[in-house]
Amino acid sequence: MKHLILKAVMVSVLTFLAAGSLKAQDENVKDSVKRKKFEINYGVGIAIGEKKDSTGKVDQNKGRFIGGVTFTRLDIGLTKLVDNGSLSLSAANNFLDYKPWKTSTVSFDILQMGYRFNSHFKVYLAGGFDWTHIRLDQNITIKKNAPILDYDVITDATFSKNRFSASYVHFPLNFELRTKENNHGKRFRFVFGPEVAFLLDGKVKQISEKYGKVKVNDDYHFTPFRYGGTVRVGYGGLGLFAKYYANDMFDTDAQKGLKNMSFGLTFGLN
Template sequence: MKINQLMTVMLTGMVGLSALTANAQSDSTKVIKHKKINVSLSFGDKEDSVKKAEAPKGRFMGGITFTRLDLGFSRLIDNGSFSLSPKNKFLDYRGIKTSTVSFDVLYFGYRFNPKFKVYIAGGFDWTLIRLKNNITIQRNTPDLTYVEDPVNFSKNRFSSSYVHIPLNFEFRTKENDKGKRFYLVLGPEVSFLLNGMVKQISSERGKQKFRDDYDFQPVRVGGTVRIGYGGIGLFTKYYFNDMFDSVSQKGLKNMSFGITFGLN
């Protein structure tokens, strides 16, 4: 499926679900039940309340959401090593400023019982690599190439953005006296490339942005594990296929880890 078609499907779903949730109040969640299907507009850990009895029967659920916000760090793995090989040394990056951001905007699933549910989601994912070297990654090339620049970049960021579709298996404990519970969420994920971007800032050239696919994988496959308590947790993601669709970068993969907000 092409990206524009995928986005059309997602937007159509959002419009349809918006119609179902048009009467949502200003509080965090409004639940509409019809024929045992639970549709909600949610922001964070508000799917169930400690004041609400645990439902023993299974039920469908879905809706527009802003949950599972992942903020963390990204790392490149060069054929099993965190050290880049000579052919990939031009991608040397500043670890503390190389980050990832992702979140879900749609979900649909089935809760089998109060402790287990399965759901598929849709959202967006960014990987932001802060390059150390004064180089410019080239656009419209058959392979990932670069040129060295005679300027000193105060920022030289190389990034990718994807639409991601995770399939999550969620296990959770019973609520405690504070209305909190522990979570374990894991599952595979497929992502579709939107675009790549180089953003540079220098005194000589000012601020510049260049967009291209930059040989990023058009389809990325990975897996995610999250553990948490209440609405906050930790996550790690690993992508099984190569980061770039180029011969020279064969075996170069990426992973990320950090904090998750809005577990539910």
């Protein structure tokens, strides 16, 4: 029940913020010819109090608030489990052995709000969604509603796909440093900052000839509150990212010290 309440609260917050940003967009569109207060980069943004130079262009060296609905920082990469500092799983966690090239992460942001100090530095809080997909290597199924993270060995079917996933709503706080634009209108970016996330759901998805496609939802003892940090380096709208979550993946004693990290490509770095 607590997870259903948490999901409802998180989705309501994001919906409320998105609705507020869209309302602000509609109100400002009417005055956009006079005030020119919109930035559009991979979505709809709102810049408040823009300063212009003598030529009528926005002065990038003047500070201003930014924010709105967006679709940026699409992260697609690989996930690695870190068992008490080791990339090899302990005996207690060996049932989570996974296919390394098919264990992945996907995340993106849909809202952001912050302050651009000048053309080289800005700080912003974002909101979006994050998925971790663990492709289990063994022919097992994770038990639903079990008092601990437990599993059954399946002997009457062979899974062609056995995916164990967690979905979170996340709120990263980003500090972005940018170089001056080159002759192609692009620049290098360095982005870093902490992140907190709240569990939406866990899922087991399996495919076999005997049972077909099976999907089961449960929290599966994934930690309800996650925190960590992200680093991105990029050029133009493309970059590389690395994430590390400082607390445990699961809220069970047997999995104490089991964390996860991920790395890969960022699209729409903005």
